Every structure is written in structure tokens, then in C-alpha cells.
Amino acid sequence: MKFVCYTDWVQLPESANELFAQGAKDSVFLSRAWFENLTAAGLDEKQSLALACVEAEGKVLAILPLAKCTGNTGYALKHRYTPVYSLLLADDDQPGTLDCLVEGLSRLPVHSLLLEPVSNDDNRIEGFQRGMEATGFRCNRNFRLYNWIYRVQGQSYAEYMVSRPARLRNTIARKKRKLEREHGYEIRLFTGGDVPQAMSDYYAPYSASWKANEQYVDFLNGIVAGFSRPGWTRLAVLYVQGQSIAAQLWFVVHGKANIFRLAYDEAWKAYSPGSILTSFLMEYVIDVDGVEEIDFLTGNDAYKQDWMSERRELFALSCVKSVKATGRYEQFVDSLKKILKGS
Incomplete structure (x- = not known):
């Protein structure tokens, strides 16, 4: 060894x-x-x-x-x-x-x-x-x-949502109806090799969000390319009349879903597009991918607690x-030991 x-x-x-x-x-x-x-x-x-x-x-x-x-x-x-x-x-x-x-x-x-x-x-x-x-x-x-996580324990998406706060469930249903009635919307899911080509629809709402411009474009594009080859990426985009207003990038591998990057155009905040997208991806990773754990990664944001159930540190x-301070006495003892060892 x-x-x-x-x-x-x-x-x-x-x-x-x-x-x-x-x-x-x-x-x-x-x-x-x-x-x-x-x-x-x-x-x-x-x-x-x-x-x-x-x-x-x-x-x-x-x-x-x-x-x-x-x-x-x-x-x-x-x-x-x-x-x-x-x-x-x-x-x-x-x-x-x-x-x-x-x-x-x-x-x-x-x-x-x-x-x-x-x-x-x-x-x-x-x-x-x-x-x-x-x-x-x-x-x-x-x-x-x-770090907030949720252990699925064999639940379906419907069973998972029943365990979520009523306020969250009602908000999602109400905002979906409102957005559909007033504008109409479409959610598209990109997976595997389709994700890198769709990243422009992630960056558009990101640049119009509270996060301003993405500082690590090269890093993010590299990760998306690397993780898309084995099929680990899930990119969901919410469109209104062909315009991307919200996007979420998740990584799914070995039974774990990691909620990596979220963004929405603040002009559409009243419709809670982020919550609509999160519910869409939750349904997909639970019912289609069959994940065992969902990880909201780092942060103690209040909204994460609505979706998750367990907090880790x-x-x-x-x-x-460790460096032992050596005074004159210690130096003298060390010198004496060397002398005695050599005699």
C-alpha cells in the first residue's frame, strides 16, 4: 500500500x-x-x-x-x-x-x-x-x-402531495388555473442529449430573475454536457406563448434527485411559475424516475421546507x-539527547 x-x-x-x-x-x-x-x-x-x-x-x-x-x-x-x-x-x-x-x-x-x-x-x-x-x-x-431532503419511501406523487402543506397544494392549483386562463402555458421536459441544446431557455429567465446574470456559464455548461451523456440531467422549462419564463435544472442518478438550479422571470412572479415547475418535476422524478430521495441541496430557505421533510447539517x-513551541530549555534537552545518543 x-x-x-x-x-x-x-x-x-x-x-x-x-x-x-x-x-x-x-x-x-x-x-x-x-x-x-x-x-x-x-x-x-x-x-x-x-x-x-x-x-x-x-x-x-x-x-x-x-x-x-x-x-x-x-x-x-x-x-x-x-x-x-x-x-x-x-x-x-x-x-x-x-x-x-x-x-x-x-x-x-x-x-x-x-x-x-x-x-x-x-x-x-x-x-x-x-x-x-x-x-x-x-x-x-x-x-x-x-441541507433539506425528502425520503420518498415508495410513495406515489399523489401520496407525496397529500403530505405537503395545504397552503402549497392550494397555491399550485390556483396559480395553474390563473396562468392557463389568462395566458396559457406549456411545460417541456428535456433529458439526456437534448439538455445542452435547450440551455438557452434556462438562461433567459435566469437573466430576468433576482439572480441577475449567471456568473459561471462555462462551469454550468460543462456540468450539463458531462451529466447529460449518461442521462443524469432533467431540464424543465415553462413557456408562455413560446417565451421561457421559468426553468429548473435537476440531476437524477442512482435513485436520487438533486434540485440544482432554479430560475424564473420576476415579471411573472404573481403566477408562481417556480412552484408550478417544481410540482411538475416532483411528479416526474417520483412516478417516472422512481427516485428514493429528493435533495434540495444547501440552504435553509422557507420554501424548501414546504417541499422537504428532513433537515441535515x-x-x-x-x-x-500541531507545532510544539520550543523554548531554550527544550532546545537544551533536545541537544543533550542528540549528544547522548551519539556518545
Whole structure:
């Protein structure tokens, strides 16, 4: 078992793909497509890639994706849009793999690590933290974000909606009738390879929303392209007389639906186009995709609580190498030990 730190994706052995495929089952944000696009479009000129790995007999057993900046701090390879972060860890001999990983990290010219956002119940991160502390790092967790989810538990969309607040159900029904009566509307769903071509209909309402212009167009387009190839993307667009007034981009993979980006034209706010679209996609991912979990990702917004039922907490894990202050007495003792050892 050995520790290796790669600085480019092309250096990774092919067996790393198995680990990323396993990570994608936990979260689409632990997939190779996510991290590679983040590296290509999300790192600034002051950052460099560092893939801290453990290998044994040609197999990659662990990957900790890091961004190295000037100085002695390593950061989680993340983006403003990153909703959760973790290390990738194979099932084989996890204690031994973690020992090798933290021992290798302790030898690097890195005095501190900042990993975020990490889940409070992530066993891999917990094991990593214990290993770092045993290696001489002081580790702390600080609250960063809330995360709202819904566990479907075999419900149909109709059953799911019955459990939602009556206020929400009534608003959706009323606004649908109002929009249809006064203007007429159409909802189109784009999936797979059709999504990248339809992204202009996402950007149109986004630019007319409270969010102003999308700051990370290249990053978002790269993710959409990468996630559309395996069929992970769902883009729903609400049109009024051919004009896109609202759009939502979701990612669906391995039984989990991730509500990634939402936008609507504020001129149409009175019709609650966002709620209409969310209800449309909820019905699709529950009844057609058959998902087991729906994740509203980060944020504690009140409207998310109407759709979800369980709130989780995400933290920042900081690990700082302990440096023992050495006074004159300690220096004298150390010198004496060296003298005695040499005599």
C-alpha cells in the first residue's frame, strides 16, 4: 500500500474510475465528471490540482481531491455550487487505507487542510478525522450549511402531495388555473442529449430573475454536457406563448434527485411559475424516475421546507498540524539527547 499525489487527471490509473463510480452512487457531486469539470472551469490561476491517493497492487483505494493554493493549506476541490464533499474510499481495508492516506498527507508540505461542506454523519470523513488527529493534527468542525431532503419511501406523487402543506397544494392549483386562463402555458421536459441544446431557455429567465446574470456559464455548461451523456440531467422549462419564463435544472442518478438550479422571470412572479415547475418535476422524478430521495441541496430557505421533510447539517472540517513551541530549555534537552545518543 502506498501514498501517491497526482497533479493531473491523466495521471490517475484507470482503476480510479471504479472508485468514482462508487462515489457517484452516494452523490452525483462525488462523480469524476463533477470533479473534472470543476478542475477545468472552476479553479482560478492561483490554484492547482492535488489528488491525494492510496494504491495497492495497481488498484486505487482512496482519493482525496484537493486544490492547492500558494502557502501551506490544502482545500477541498470544490466550487460555489458544491453541496457536499467527501473523500472516495474503497471497501477494502478501510482502516489501513486511511492510515496510509493520513501518513502520506503528514509528509507533504501542507500544514493545514480545510474540507467543506462535509456531512455530519459521513463515516469516511469521521475515520479520516480520527486518523489526522492521531497523526498530530488538531481538527475542528464548524457549522456551515443546512441541507433539506425528502425520503420518498415508495410513495406515489399523489401520496407525496397529500403530505405537503395545504397552503402549497392550494397555491399550485390556483396559480395553474390563473396562468392557463389568462395566458396559457406549456411545460417541456428535456433529458439526456437534448439538455445542452435547450440551455438557452434556462438562461433567459435566469437573466430576468433576482439572480441577475449567471456568473459561471462555462462551469454550468460543462456540468450539463458531462451529466447529460449518461442521462443524469432533467431540464424543465415553462413557456408562455413560446417565451421561457421559468426553468429548473435537476440531476437524477442512482435513485436520487438533486434540485440544482432554479430560475424564473420576476415579471411573472404573481403566477408562481417556480412552484408550478417544481410540482411538475416532483411528479416526474417520483412516478417516472422512481427516485428514493429528493435533495434540495444547501440552504435553509422557507420554501424548501414546504417541499422537504428532513433537515441535515453540513460542516467545515479543519485540520491543522500541531507545532510544539520550543523554548531554550527544550532546545537544551533536545541537544543533550542528540549528544547522548551519539556518545
